[in-house]
Amino acid sequence: MEKYYGKSVLQGIAVGKLYVFEKKQSSWTKQTIEDADAEMVRFSSAKEKAVAQLDGLYRDALEKVGEENAMIFDVHKMMLDDLDYLEAIEERIRSEMVNAEYAVTVTGEEFSAVFASMDDDYMKARAADVIDISARVVRILEGGEDAGLHTTEPVIVLADDLSPSETIQMDKTKILAFVTKHGSANSHTAILARSLNIPSLVNVDMEILKEYHGKEAVVDGVEGALYVEPDEQTLAEKKRGQEKLFAEAEKLQQLIGKENITKDGRSIKLYANMGNVEDVEKVLKNDAGGIGLFRSEFLYLGRDTFPTEEEQFLAYKEVVSRMEGKKVIIRTLDIGADKKADYFGLDAEENPALGYRAIRICLTQPEIFKTQLRAIYRAAAFGTVSIMFPMIISVSEIRRIKEIVAEVKAELTQEGVSFGEAELGIMIETPAAAIVSGELAKEVEFFSIGTNDLTQYTLAIDRQNQKLEPFYDSHHPAVLRLIQMTIENGHKAGIWVGICGELAADDTLTETFLDMGLDELSVSPTYILKLRDRIRNIG
Amino acid sequence: MKTVEYVVADPLGLHARPAGLLVKKAAAYKSGVTLKNAETGRSADAKRIMGVMSLGVKKGNRIELSIEGEDEDTAAAELKAFLQENL
Numbered sequence: 001m002e003k004y005y006g007k008s009v010l011q012g013i014a015v016g017k018l019y020v021f022e023k024k025q026s027s028w029t030k031q032t033i034e035d036a037d038a039e040m041v042r043f044s045s046a047k048e049k050a051v052a053q054l055d056g057l058y059r060d061a062l063e064k065v066g067e068e069n070a071m072i073f074d075v076h077k078m079m080l081d082d083l084d085y086l087e088a089i090e091e092r093i094r095s096e097m098v099n100a101e102y103a104v105t106v107t108g109e110e111f112s113a114v115f116a117s118m119d120d121d122y123m124k125a126r127a128a129d130v131i132d133i134s135a136r137v138v139r140i141l142e143g144g145e146d147a148g149l150h151t152t153e154p155v156i157v158l159a160d161d162l163s164p165s166e167t168i169q170m171d172k173t174k175i176l177a178f179v180t181k182h183g184s185a186n187s188h189t190a191i192l193a194r195s196l197n198i199p200s201l202v203n204v205d206m207e208i209l210k211e212y213h214g215k216e217a218v219v220d221g222v223e224g225a226l227y228v229e230p231d232e233q234t235l236a237e238k239k240r241g242q243e244k245l246f247a248e249a250e251k252l253q254q255l256i257g258k259e260n261i262t263k264d265g266r267s268i269k270l271y272a273n274m275g276n277v278e279d280v281e282k283v284l285k286n287d288a289g290g291i292g293l294f295r296s297e298f299l300y301l302g303r304d305t306f307p308t309e310e311e312q313f314l315a316y317k318e319v320v321s322r323m324e325g326k327k328v329i330i331r332t333l334d335i336g337a338d339k340k341a342d343y344f345g346l347d348a349e350e351n352p353a354l355g356y357r358a359i360r361i362c363l364t365q366p367e368i369f370k371t372q373l374r375a376i377y378r379a380a381a382f383g384t385v386s387i388m389f390p391m392i393i394s395v396s397e398i399r400r401i402k403e404i405v406a407e408v409k410a411e412l413t414q415e416g417v418s419f420g421e422a423e424l425g426i427m428i429e430t431p432a433a434a435i436v437s438g439e440l441a442k443e444v445e446f447f448s449i450g451t452n453d454l455t456q457y458t459l460a461i462d463r464q465n466q467k468l469e470p471f472y473d474s475h476h477p478a479v480l481r482l483i484q485m486t487i488e489n490g491h492k493a494g495i496w497v498g499i500c501g502e503l504a505a506d507d508t509l510t511e512t513f514l515d516m517g518l519d520e521l522s523v524s525p526t527y528i529l530k531l532r533d534r535i536r537n538i539g
Numbered sequence: 540m541k542t543v544e545y546v547v548a549d550p551l552g553l554h555a556r557p558a559g560l561l562v563k564k565a566a567a568y569k570s571g572v573t574l575k576n577a578e579t580g581r582s583a584d585a586k587r588i589m590g591v592m593s594l595g596v597k598k599g600n601r602i603e604l605s606i607e608g609e610d611e612d613t614a615a616a617e618l619k620a621f622l623q624e625n626l
Binding site for chain 2: 068071072074075078079082083084085111114115118119120122123126129130277278308310311314315
């Protein structure tokens with residue numbers, strides 16, 4: 001048994017025979033030509049054919065992996081039509097009097113070297129794109145075909161490297177996994193593999209030898225390892241792991257598009273929590289009904305200046321547009337003395353959790369608050385947006401917030417800037433807010449209970465302090481009663497109530513929450529389908 | 540000549556997809572369009588994708604488009620909107 005490690009692109013286990021994929025060997029040599037015009041005609045017609053092939057690949061990919069991932073073939077097409085690239089090739093053919101195969105290959109290497117030398121991993125990976133398009137033209141010049149997979153049974157494809165076009169052209173039903181010596185998690189091949197849902201390892205520490213062809217192997221994407229000729233025990237263990245993963249995933253995937261409804265007909269909304277723009281992918285993939293908590297701190301942390309309105313607007317807009325009308329609940333700035341950004345100029349505090357944070361900063365420094373609200377209201381024109389305010393303790397805070405909101409809307413109207421409407425709600429995360437929730441409910445359109453802070457404040461237990469672990473009880477009746485009280489008061493006033501803290505994902509409480517009449521649970525995207533499964537088995 | 544300035548907000552910077560869209564957009568105008576990465580001072584023809592991508596524009600970088608030609612006014616307005624929309 002041999003074992004090699006690589007970078008896993010997709011968590012999954014594959015068992016099967018190895019297929020060593022070799023690129024078609026080019027047989028051209030550098031030649032001196034007599035007629036540069038004739039060579040240019042040869043080159044141009046090969047280039048046109050390559051563009052037509054890429055067109056076909058683009059349409060194929062559009063169907064298999066969607067527009068976002070298919071775009072690479074469109075970009076390849078544009079690279080092939082790039083004047084800098086074409087002029088460099090023509091110059092070489094005409095001034096050096098060399099054959100097109102040579103001119104294209106050398107020019108491709110030159111352009112690729114520019115990308116390879118950039119100090120950016122994403123751009124470095126583009127070097128492979130230039131080599132890919134050049135190789136395509138050379139193949140056509142040689143009258144060759146694309147190398148395909150020649151196998152009747154599904155295999156684990158093992159290669160030095162795979163170009164995006166090689167990846168997409170392979171018959172997906174014949175591929176159990178991809179393993180490459182080169183490539184990065186950022187490469188288009190990795191991205192395609194992920195969207196095709198095929199376990200893959202890149203950057204594997206091994207030489208790809210012809211003798212591996214046909215050997216039994218296991219790809220473990222969880223461990224990030226390739227086993228060649230695994231021993232019986234390993235094989236049996238991996239097969240069990242595979243079956244388990246497969247059964248779980250299968251079961252959960254079947255719940256996509258299904259309702260969150262109990263056997264006795266009670267239903268609840270399942271939304272997702274997220275913390276930056278990229279997360280929206282996971283939210284959609286896991287079939288969340290909306291975004292129940294979009295933390296806006298990512299815009300403020302890890303930088304030296306306040307984010308501009310425009311920056312914030314673009315981030316919110318992207319998320320709101322991609323949710324296509326599904327509700328997006330944006331929580332305003334929740335920075336405090338423990339989650340600090342230097343440019344806020346916050347003082348050190350004795351009791352940061354009880355300190356100058358969240359809405360308290362926003363109401364003291366309304367200019368920061370207004371910039372964020374303007375950005376959110378502008379983004380609201382592109383979908384369904386709700387705004388949620390953190391750390392509320394009293395009615396007067398909400399009245400002040402509503403005054404500021406009215407000012408922001410008046411200013412936008414006056415400036416002729418387009419904006420949308422937004423539902424306004426608050427987090428219930430202080431015992432004070434839970435106790436006066438009856439009064440608060442008359443002022444807002446929804447409540448979202450933040451159980452992490454509510455628990456810490458109710459029990460007077462700092463969750464960062466591990467010594468207090470034995471005293472901590474996440475199901476403490478005081479917390480559960482505050483939750484129940486909040487729900488009852490919310491419903492009395494006719495508004496909806498959800499939970500967006502960690503407790504929402506605790507499936508031992510799901511039934512209790514349903515009994516309390518809770519309207520929404522917002523959890524990390526990976527919990528959505530698991531909770532849906534739980535809900536559908538209640539009653 | 541018209542100039543459009545913009546600070547890139549896309550986390551990946553001017554990556555393949557928006558670069559492709561930008562080049563397509565720029566190519567549709569009669570005016571010449573030059574893209575400059577103000578961080579490095581390097582410029583490229585905005586109608587040529589390899590040049591645009593090799594500027595290595597990252598999130599937070601300020602970029603400048605210089606537009607010169609008969610349709611520069613429309614081009615400037617539309618390209619500005621394009622940048623805000625896509626980057």
